[in-house]
Amino acid sequence: MAAPVLVTSALPYANGSIHLGHMLEYIQTDILVRFLKMTGQDVVYMCADDTHGTPIEVNAWRAGVTPEEYIAPFYVEHQRDFADFSVAFDCFYTTNSPENQYHSETIFERLREQGHIVTRPVTQYYCEQDARYLPDRFIRGTCPSCKAAEQYGDVCEVCGTTYSPTDLSDAHCVLCGAEPVMRESVHYFFTMSAYEGFLRDWVGTPGRVQPEVRRFLETWINEGLRDWDVSRDGPYFGFKIPGEEDKYFYVWLDAPIGYIATTQKFCADTGRDFDAYWHNPEATIYHVVGKDITYFHALFWPAMLHGAGYTLPKKVLVHGFLTVNGEKMSKTRGTFITARTYLDHLAPQYLRYYYAAKLNGRVDDLDLNLEEFVHRVDAELVNKIANLVSRVVPFVNRHFEGRLGELDASVKPLIDNIRARVPRVRESYERMEFNRAVQEIVAIAEVGNKYFQDAAPWELVKEDPQAAQAVCTFAVNCCRTVAALIKPVLPKYAADVEAILRVEPLLFDDTARFDLEAHEIGAFERLIERVDAKQVSAMVAASKDNLDAIPASPMAQPVEALEPQIDIDAFSRVDLRVATVLQAETVEGADRLLRLNVDIGNEQRTIFAGIRQSYAPDDLVGKQVIVVANLQPRKMRFGVSEGMLLAAGPDGTDVVVAEFAQPRQPGQRIR
RNA sequence: GGCGGUGUAGCUCAGCUGGUUAGAGCAUGCGGCUCAUAUCCGCAGUGUCCGGGGUUCAAGUCCCUGCACCGCCA
Numbered sequence: 032m033a034a035p036v037l038v039t040s041a042l043p044y045a046n047g048s049i050h051l052g053h054m055l056e057y058i059q060t061d062i063l064v065r066f067l068k069m070t071g072q073d074v075v076y077m078c079a080d081d082t083h084g085t086p087i088e089v090n091a092w093r094a095g096v097t098p099e100e101y102i103a104p105f106y107v108e109h110q111r112d113f114a115d116f117s118v119a120f121d122c123f124y125t126t127n128s129p130e131n132q133y134h135s136e137t138i139f140e141r142l143r144e145q146g147h148i149v150t151r152p153v154t155q156y157y158c159e160q161d162a163r164y165l166p167d168r169f170i171r172g173t174c175p176s177c178k179a180a181e182q183y184g185d186v187c188e189v190c191g192t193t194y195s196p197t198d199l200s201d202a203h204c205v206l207c208g209a210e211p212v213m214r215e216s217v218h219y220f221f222t223m224s225a226y227e228g229f230l231r232d233w234v235g236t237p238g239r240v241q242p243e244v245r246r247f248l249e250t251w252i253n254e255g256l257r258d259w260d261v262s263r264d265g266p267y268f269g270f271k272i273p274g275e276e277d278k279y280f281y282v283w284l285d286a287p288i289g290y291i292a293t294t295q296k297f298c299a300d301t302g303r304d305f306d307a308y309w310h311n312p313e314a315t316i317y318h319v320v321g322k323d324i325t326y327f328h329a330l331f332w333p334a335m336l337h338g339a340g341y342t343l344p345k346k347v348l349v350h351g352f353l354t355v356n357g358e359k360m361s362k363t364r365g366t367f368i369t370a371r372t373y374l375d376h377l378a379p380q381y382l383r384y385y386y387a388a389k390l391n392g393r394v395d396d397l398d399l400n401l402e403e404f405v406h407r408v409d410a411e412l413v414n415k416i417a418n419l420v421s422r423v424v425p426f427v428n429r430h431f432e433g434r435l436g437e438l439d440a441s442v443k444p445l446i447d448n449i450r451a452r453v454p455r456v457r458e459s460y461e462r463m464e465f466n467r468a469v470q471e472i473v474a475i476a477e478v479g480n481k482y483f484q485d486a487a488p489w490e491l492v493k494e495d496p497q498a499a500q501a502v503c504t505f506a507v508n509c510c511r512t513v514a515a516l517i518k519p520v521l522p523k524y525a526a527d528v529e530a531i532l533r534v535e536p537l538l539f540d541d542t543a544r545f546d547l548e549a550h551e552i553g554a555f556e557r558l559i560e561r562v563d564a565k566q567v568s569a570m571v572a573a574s575k576d577n578l579d580a581i582p583a584s585p586m587a588q589p590v591e592a593l594e595p596q597i598d599i600d601a602f603s604r605v606d607l608r609v610a611t612v613l614q615a616e617t618v619e620g621a622d623r624l625l626r627l628n629v630d631i632g633n634e635q636r637t638i639f640a641g642i643r644q645s646y647a648p649d650d651l652v653g654k655q656v657i658v659v660a661n662l663q664p665r666k667m668r669f670g671v672s673e674g675m676l677l678a679a680g681p682d683g684t685d686v687v688v689a690e691f692a693q694p695r696q697p698g699q700r701i702r
Numbered sequence: 703g704g705c706g707g708u709g710u711a712g713c714u715c716a717g718c719u720g721g722u723u724a725g726a727g728c729a730u731g732c733g734g735c736u737c738a739u740a741u742c743c744g745c746a747g748u749g750u751c752c753g754g755g756g757u758u759c760a761a762g763u764c765c766c767u768g769c770a771c772c773g774c775c776a
Contacts, residue, residue, distance in 0.1 A: 223776095243706075243707060244706095246705095246706065246707090247705080247706055247707085247774075250704095250705055250706070251705090251774095251775085251776085254704090254705085254775095256776095257776070259776075260776095283776095322707095322773070322774080323773085323774080325774085326774085326775090326776060327776085330776090331776085351707095351772090351773085352772095352773085354772095388714095389714075389715085391715085391716095393707095394706095394707070394773090395707080395708070395772095396708095396772070396773085398714085400713080400714075402713090403713070403714065403728080406713095406728065406729085407714085407727090407728075409740085410727085410728065411727085411728090413740050414740065414741065414742075415742090417740060418738060418740050418741070418742075419738090420738095420740095421737095421738050421739070421740055422737055422738040422740095422741090422742085423737080423738085424738095425737080425738075425739085426737050426738080429737090430737095466714095466715080466716090467716085470715095470716090470726080470727080473727085474726095477743095480741095480742060480743075481742085481743065481744095483737080483738095483742090483743095484735075484736095484737095484742060484743045484744095485743080487735080487736095487737085488737070489736075489737040489738095490737095492737090503737095555739085556739095557739060557740080558740085559740080560740085561740065
């Protein structure tokens with residue numbers, strides 16, 4: 032028996048809802064898995080919720096629940112979202128499992144036995160009030176470079192400078208506002224440098240990763256592999272390091288091990304042999320991951336597996352991010368669309384088709400252009416692919432009582448034409464160039480449509496019913512081939528066609544057969560609805576409406592500590608005015624700034640606002656906003672800013688400007 | 703700042719190791735058909751292949767350089 036194949040998608044973090052960016056990965060992996068299964072390979076698809084780490088621990092703590100209670104609803108929600116998109120895992124598990132603990136400890140111990148785990152003291156910020164060490168994201172302070180206030184511990188959102196938290200002036204804990212102290216702690220490190228030679232070989236082996244990914248990894252290896260800190264101090268949600276009181280495995284150590292633990296669970300449930308996957312050099316393991324986690328999957332992970340004696344992946348397939356209408360998904364634009372919001376408005380098959388039609392197997396970002404989405408689904412999926420079935424099946428039922436005849440010898444060249452395309456589809460699926468596969472499949476549907484058009488059975492049936500029946504017989508065979516070829520992308524569509532044509536579940540070998548003759552087919556049923564652009568707008572509108580309901584992005588923002596009390600006089604010294612935006616324009620050379628010209632009653636002011644990533648200039652013109660009118664003018668590189676706009680948001684990419692629901696006269700004071 | 707990727711028709715993209723006149727689909731225009739619960743079939747136009755240098759008999763393709771956009775920096 033051939034060695035088994037195991038495919039994984041990256042584990043979704045149990046800290047938020049699945050969105051269409053996640054779905055890009057799960058859908059493409061699911062298509063690959065379904066294709067491999069259709070070709071008769073012994074394939075399983077493994078995934079799990081990624082449950083550990085600081086963000087979940089802190090969010091649970093803030094919500095007043097245990098981490099276990101916090102992650103539980105996401106486990107249910109994620110599985111429902113995937114199932115509704117026909118993403119069919121053979122097992123979907125969780126990293127917070129005994130199996131995962133066992134394998135995490137085993138791998139750690141084996142690496143330690145080989146001397147590849149070392150301890151070393153680390154000096155870190157520590158909040159005495161919260162009694163915890165503070166990761167970079169939990170410290171804010173003033174940027175050492177541009178003096179912007181309230182910047183994270185690792186990078187300034189205003190000027191883009193990267194630094195360490197110790198460089199900040201007035202650093203403070205985002206949880207309580209207290210000033211952190213420095214404290215030393217012993218951490219465990221995985222000595223990556225010991226694996227340099229191994230990784231160079233692994234990365235350099237053709238087929239392991241895409242060429243552009245290989246170049247990317249090689250630069251890292253060439254710069255020298257740094258040891259990796261794999262431990263965290265408590266409080267932490269994760270697995271305790273054996274022999275330690277309050278130290279835990281870093282989430283990135285146990286997350287990929289979730290692939291192994293899930294397989295263990297799957298094997299226990301199904302009676303399959305675990306070692307055939309993870310202790311078998313012949314086993315084929317594929318990981319599909321987003322480009323942001325390439326490093327973990329193509330360097331740390333193979334090194335860990337190699338050191339601990341587990342099966343190495345054959346391939347790590349890296350894909351890009353999803354953009355919507357050419358831009359990063361944005362909550363204010365309504366393009367941060369969750370899987371559930373999509374499902375509330377649109378059929379999952381549309382998205383599966385659209386993604387497949389655009390996936391090219393490379394690391395490029397994929398743009399979901401909503402206008403194109405409507406067009407492609409209607410023009411290709413509905414008008415070409417499904418329409419062929421709709422032309423021929425009712426025709427056969429009406430004129431021949433659902434019975435097919437024999438294929439006419441004259442269609443031989445057409446069959447050859449289609450058969451020549453099938454291997455190209457197969458190869459495209461194998462290479463994850465689903466766009467080429469879809470292109471060929473549409474072309475085959477066109478062959479069928481054109482043949483049906485030219486042969487005009489609706490005319491032929493009047494004089495030579497048998498000839499007309501032969502025409503239909505070929506067209507039905509085309510329908511079957513198309514359905515079989517598109518089945519990995521559209522399992523539901525294929526199943527519906529199987530039912531209508533009364534054929535057994537289609538396998539890839541059925542695609543080139545053309546032997547459906549003297550067969551009785553069933554009644555036609557509507558296969559797929561046209562996309563209504565209104566549904567798309569409704570989905571976008573709902574994504575805006577959902578803003579409050581969505582627990583802010585994967586990494587929830589901690590709430591800033593309150594400022595010290597002030598008296599009413601202190602407040603009244605802040606002169607807030609109603610202002611109407613007269614002009615808004617981008618500032619050349621500044622990624623984040625917009626230059627605004629506003630009317631504050633008696634005068635006009637020029638204000639620079641760091642909201643470019645959230646607002647297009649045209650969105651602002653005519654809006655009434657709140658301006659701090661007596662703020663000292665500030666000289667900037669691009670001019671003088673004569674005031675400040677009130678706005679709220681966690682960072683520069685997701686800001687909402689405060690405005691009025693009813694018109695106000697410019698210049699009115701706000702108290 | 704360092705590194706990587708991308709830049710081809712209005713839009714989305716093909717163009718493999720350099721080799722005729724740069725392609726497809728969508729969109730647009732024109733024509734035909736009517737079996738189709740979903741309209742299909744044919745014909746047609748369009749390009750500083752991001753800019754500038756270079757290598758070559760030959761460059762969208764290779765090299766250098768500049769610009770723009772995107773990403774990564776553990």
